[in-house]
Amino acid sequence: MGSEEIDRDVCKLVHGLARTLDGHVRRVADTMGLTPSQVVALRELSEPITARELAARMACEASNATFVLDRLEERGLLKRHPHPTDRRAKQIVLTAAGLQRREEALKLLGDGSPLGSLRADQQEALRDLLKALSAEA
Amino acid sequence: MGSEEIDRDVCKLVHGLARTLDGHVRRVADTMGLTPSQVVALRELSEPITARELAARMACEASNATFVLDRLEERGLLKRHPHPTDRRAKQIVLTAAGLQRREEALKLLGDGSPLGSLRADQQEALRDLLKALSAEA
């Protein structure tokens, strides 16, 4: 079994796991009446940041972040404030309702994670391998 | 550092790695003048299978497999044959041009894989951890 075969195996497994994790986020989103992207955005909004920074944390394009922010703002979960030092940028700030929804999301995301079936040392090993990979890339 | 923190780390790392792998597929697709999904479909069509089996291998919905197959059939890379034993199903068969494109895709996918930076034993360890996870799910 050449290394190419392992390579392909790992690709498929990673994709499958990413899909499983997405499924978990989706279930949380359904429970909360939000879309998966909105839940991820809430998770990443741990502090006031710019739209571009949010896009980076969500690993998506800025235009998509705008789209998600529009929906969350419509729901009254956040506001776009002018940035204190850069008039091009805007500061994304969660409202009281937004903070509450974020707490709810974090709690639901923590429960029943698909990674729960791994022992603690396995989770650490997995994390270290993935970190080694992302460091090289 | 609670296990929750590791959990969140792993989620983000997996997502990031999946994104990196997608990027690799996208580069191959751009080179070949195809979409990423079409390249993945070609990779999985190692033998005549049904549309549903392809969807399973691609980890997507059957309706999406239909969409991708439509485009590949338009390009003359495959044909839908009636299934020999199940009249509901169809057998997806690559044409000569399809086989050629598949070989091209496999070659490009093998070159410069993002997993190349891991040693062989690390790749195996990663695969085993991921397999353990997908088995539980």
Place this chain on the structure above:
DNA sequence: TTGATATCTTTCGAACTAGAACTATCACAG
């Protein structure tokens, strides 16, 4: 055989995403 239930494929509508174009603003070299 007949009926109930499950499976395979496709179509359709809605939602999501990336990428390009555009405006406003910034940073900095001259």
Place this chain on the structure above:
DNA sequence: CTGTGATAGTTCTAGTTCGAAAGATATCAA
């Protein structure tokens, strides 16, 4: 001070994806 290029955010469009529903066929129990 000024102009040149880079950056933040938004809008628009094209393409992709899912989910639900429909039509055809299969499977199995009565």
